[in-house]
Amino acid sequence: MTIQETSTGDLTIEALDAVETVETVESDTGEATTEELAAAAAARFVGILNDAAIAVLTSIGHQTGLFEVLAALPPASSEQIADAGDLDERYVREWLGGMTAARVVRYDPAAGTYRLPPEYAAVLTSAAGPNNLAILMQHTSMMGEMEQKVIEHFRRGGGLSYEDYPLFHRNMAETSAAVHDLALVDGILPLVPDLPERLEDGIDVADIGCGSGHAINLMAQAFPASRFTGYDFSEAAVGAARAEARRLGITNAVFEVLDVARLDVRGGFDAVTAFDAIHDQAHPARVLRNIRRALRPGGVFLMVDIKASSNVEDNIALPWGSYLYAISTVHCMSVSLGLDGDGLGTVWGGQRALSMLAEAGFGGIESKGVDSDPFNSYFVART
Numbered sequence: 001m002t003i004q005e006t007s008t009g010d011l012t013i014e015a016l017d018a019v020e021t022v023e024t025v026e027s028d029t030g031e032a033t034t035e036e037l038a039a040a041a042a043a044r045f046v047g048i049l050n051d052a053a054i055a056v057l058t059s060i061g062h063q064t065g066l067f068e069v070l071a072a073l074p075p076a077s078s079e080q081i082a083d084a085g086d087l088d089e090r091y092v093r094e095w096l097g098g099m100t101a102a103r104v105v106r107y108d109p110a111a112g113t114y115r116l117p118p119e120y121a122a123v124l125t126s127a128a129g130p131n132n133l134a135i136l137m138q139h140t141s142m143m144g145e146m147e148q149k150v151i152e153h154f155r156r157g158g159g160l161s162y163e164d165y166p167l168f169h170r171n172m173a174e175t176s177a178a179v180h181d182l183a184l185v186d187g188i189l190p191l192v193p194d195l196p197e198r199l200e201d202g203i204d205v206a207d208i209g210c211g212s213g214h215a216i217n218l219m220a221q222a223f224p225a226s227r228f229t230g231y232d233f234s235e236a237a238v239g240a241a242r243a244e245a246r247r248l249g250i251t252n253a254v255f256e257v258l259d260v261a262r263l264d265v266r267g268g269f270d271a272v273t274a275f276d277a278i279h280d281q282a283h284p285a286r287v288l289r290n291i292r293r294a295l296r297p298g299g300v301f302l303m304v305d306i307k308a309s310s311n312v313e314d315n316i317a318l319p320w321g322s323y324l325y326a327i328s329t330v331h332c333m334s335v336s337l338g339l340d341g342d343g344l345g346t347v348w349g350g351q352r353a354l355s356m357l358a359e360a361g362f363g364g365i366e367s368k369g370v371d372s373d374p375f376n377s378y379f380v381a382r383t
């Protein structure tokens, strides 16, 4: 056990191994004292504290455009960086200090300049496309904002409503657009054999829980002979979807404000999609049955949902397992419970998803993956 010997400056790095250290001490020797194990656990949590703060600074860096500014500049002073980003120098300097301590930004004390190394620009700027991890850091900040409201529901049950999250639709649209812009037409739709050809010929497609509608608008542009309908119960999201469609001159897509638990279409569509929109439903089983009924014979349902196991013990190995449970606690499960729903949760898992699809009457169900989207499973189910 070397945790106590490390200098304070190295605690963060050491903490990365601390979970393993705790487990090694437990299993190898059987001699670790509670004090030693507690020292390892403490080191781990110091690291977590620091990493959580880095996540918030990263979210700020994304929203202020500071990563884009740094990536475009040669080594620059805080004044030059603030000027280029049209931001207040004192705030920018403090942020640069934090990101330098995080070993993300590099500081040259002699020159008084900061730079973003290319390996970090590659994962924290728009150049990274769907791999821009700075986008996801906004979710950490959103969780912090919602903490007090969620704690109330720990005490008295029930849950929150989508309206409680002012930035939810904006963050969600940005997160999914990064994947869809890169892969929807050329990588995701071809997961369903013959779907691209049928879309070329002209079919009727619905998207369930379409949010701000970017997926529908992308498909409508790519397949002008097909007709698209997006359903969402958020007026704000549907408003954004319609505005984007107008801006792009799209005429083969419509958007409807509708609670899809009340979707009452019989055989109206050849294909239905749902992008991360089933697990947070209040009544997911009813929605799956409604989708099944809305499809014509030979129709197909492409359900994209979080890749995880239905067994908590399997999710320990998932590098972002805790993040998924946290998002569920603070948002996805809570909005379902807030509508007196089932509270299925973000981590309902592949096994449960497959069985619920089968219970809704789907057949020929397959689970697939897309390289550029490690967070999701792609379920293809047929009528």
Ligand SMILES: C[S@@+](CC[C@H](N)C(=O)[O-])C[C@H]1O[C@@H](n2cnc3c(N)ncnc32)[C@H](O)[C@@H]1O
Pocket (backbone or CB within 6 Å): 162, 172, 173, 176, 177, 208, 209, 210, 211, 212, 231, 232, 233, 234, 237, 258, 259, 260, 261, 274, 275, 276, 277, 280, 281, 282
């Ligand atoms: C996680 S977001 C996904 C949005 C979008 N598909 C995307 O990928 O960006 C889930 C969406 O489902 C919508 N939603 C949840 N329950 C719904 C319901 N019962 N009826 C209609 N929309 C619903 C929410 O308003 C939200 O826009």
